[in-house]
Amino acid sequence: MKYANSVIDLVGNTPLVKLNSVTEGIRATVLAKVEYLNPGGSSKDRIATRIIDAAERDGLLKPGGTIVEPTSGNTGIGLALVAQQRGYRCVFVLPDKVGEDKRNVLTAYGAEIVVTPTAVAPEDPDSYYSVSDRLAREIPGAFKPNQYSNQNGPLSHYETTGPEIWRDTEGQITHFVAGVGTGGTISGVGRYLKEVSGGAVQIIGADPEGSVYSGGTGRPYLVEGVGEDFWPTAYDGSVVDRIIAASDATSFELTRRLAREEGLLVGGSSGLAVAAALEAARDLPAEAVVVVLLPDGGRGYLGKIFNEKWMRSYGFTDSPAGATVRDIVK
Ligand code: PMP
Numbered sequence: 001m002k003y004a005n006s007v008i009d010l011v012g013n014t015p016l017v018k019l020n021s022v023t024e025g026i027r028a029t030v031l032a033k034v035e036y037l038n039p040g041g042s043s044k045d046r047i048a049t050r051i052i053d054a055a056e057r058d059g060l061l062k063p064g065g066t067i068v069e070p071t072s073g074n075t076g077i078g079l080a081l082v083a084q085q086r087g088y089r090c091v092f093v094l095p096d097k098v099g100e101d102k103r104n105v106l107t108a109y110g111a112e113i114v115v116t117p118t119a120v121a122p123e124d125p126d127s128y129y130s131v132s133d134r135l136a137r138e139i140p141g142a143f144k145p146n147q148y149s150n151q152n153g154p155l156s157h158y159e160t161t162g163p164e165i166w167r168d169t170e171g172q173i174t175h176f177v178a179g180v181g182t183g184g185t186i187s188g189v190g191r192y193l194k195e196v197s198g199g200a201v202q203i204i205g206a207d208p209e210g211s212v213y214s215g216g217t218g219r220p221y222l223v224e225g226v227g228e229d230f231w232p233t234a235y236d237g238s239v240v241d242r243i244i245a246a247s248d249a250t251s252f253e254l255t256r257r258l259a260r261e262e263g264l265l266v267g268g269s270s271g272l273a274v275a276a277a278l279e280a281a282r283d284l285p286a287e288a289v290v291v292v293l294l295p296d297g298g299r300g301y302l303g304k305i306f307n308e309k310w311m312r313s314y315g316f317t318d319s320p321a322g323a324t325v326r327d328i329v330k
Contacts, residue, residue: 053152
C-alpha cells in the first residue's frame with residue numbers, strides 16, 4: 001500500500017512545472033516550483049516542520065507545550081498543522097486588520113488566536129509584538145519560534161527545497177528566483193545551490209518596490225508575505241547575486257495571468273517572483289534553466305488580487321500603465 005504516515009510526511013517534494021505562456025519571447029526554460037501543493041498550502045510548512053523538530057531536540061518544546069507566534073498567515077498554518085499532529089497548543093497573535101477568513105483558517109486547524117489593535121505603537125503593551133512577548137513569558141512551557149531570526153527556517157530550505165530543485169533539474173538549473181520576506185527561502189536554497197554547483201547557479205531575489213532589500217525603507221506596497229522594513233537575521237545576503245524589484249501593478253498583473261494562462265492560482269508574491277524571473281530570463285540563451293518558487297496559492301486573495309472592485313479601488317487595471325520592473329544589480 002502506498003500512503004503517508006501522517007500529513008507531515010506530505011510536506012515538500014513539490015513539483016516543477018514549465019511556464020509556457022507568460023514566457024512568450026523568452027528562449028530560456030522557466031520552471032515554477034509549486035509550493036501551494038504542500039499540505040498547509042505554502043512553503044511555510046517546510047519551516048514549521050524544521051523549527052518544531054529542532055525545538056523538541058533542543059528541549060525548548062516539551063510534551064504539552066504551547067507555540068506562541070505573532071503570525072496571521074502561512075507560517076501560522078504550517079505551525080498549527082505540525083503542532084496538531086504532535087499534540088502542542090498554538091496561540092497566534094494577530095493584528096485586528098487581519099480578515100475573518102484568515103482567522104478562520106487558523107482556528108479551523110485548532111489554533112487559538114489573540115487579536116490586538118493595529119493602531120498602536122510597537123512599544124505599546126497592547127501591540128502585536130508586546131502581547132506575543134508577554135504570552136510567551138506567561139504561558140508555562142511556551143515556545144516562540146520567531147521566524148525572522150530562527151536559523152531553522154533557512155536550514156529547512158537548505159535541506160529540502162534546494163536539493164529537490166537540484167535533483168529535479170538534474171543539475172541543469174542556472175538561475176534561481178524567489179521573493180524575499182524573512183529571507184529564509186532565498187538564503188537556504190541559495191546556499192545549497194551555490195555549494196552544489198560550485199558557485200555557478202545565480203541567485204536572484206524578488207522584492208516589492210519600497211522594501212529594504214531593494215533600497216527602500218518600508219511598506220508602501222500591497223503584495224503580501226514579501227519585503228521588509230528591517231533586515232531579518234534569517235536573510236543571508238552573501239548568497240544573493242542580484243535583487244530585482246517589481247511594482248504591485250506588475251506583480252498583480254502576472255499573478256492574474258498565472259491563473260488565467262498557466263492554470264496556477266497563486267498569491268501576489270508568486271506574481272512578483274515570476275516578474276523578476278522573466279526580467280532575469282529576458283536575455284538568457286535557450287540552454288538556461290530558470291527556477292522560480294511560487295510560495296502560496298491564490299485562494300487567500302480572492303477578495304483582493306482576483307477581485308475587480310478591490311483592484312480598481314487601488315487604481316490597478318488589467319494592463320497597468322504604471323507597471324515597472326527595476327533591476328538592482330548588487
Ligand atoms: N510569499 C509568501 C506568501 C509568504 O508567506 C512568504 C513568507 N513570509 C514569502 C513569500 C517569503 O518567504 P521567506 O520568508 O522565506 O523569505
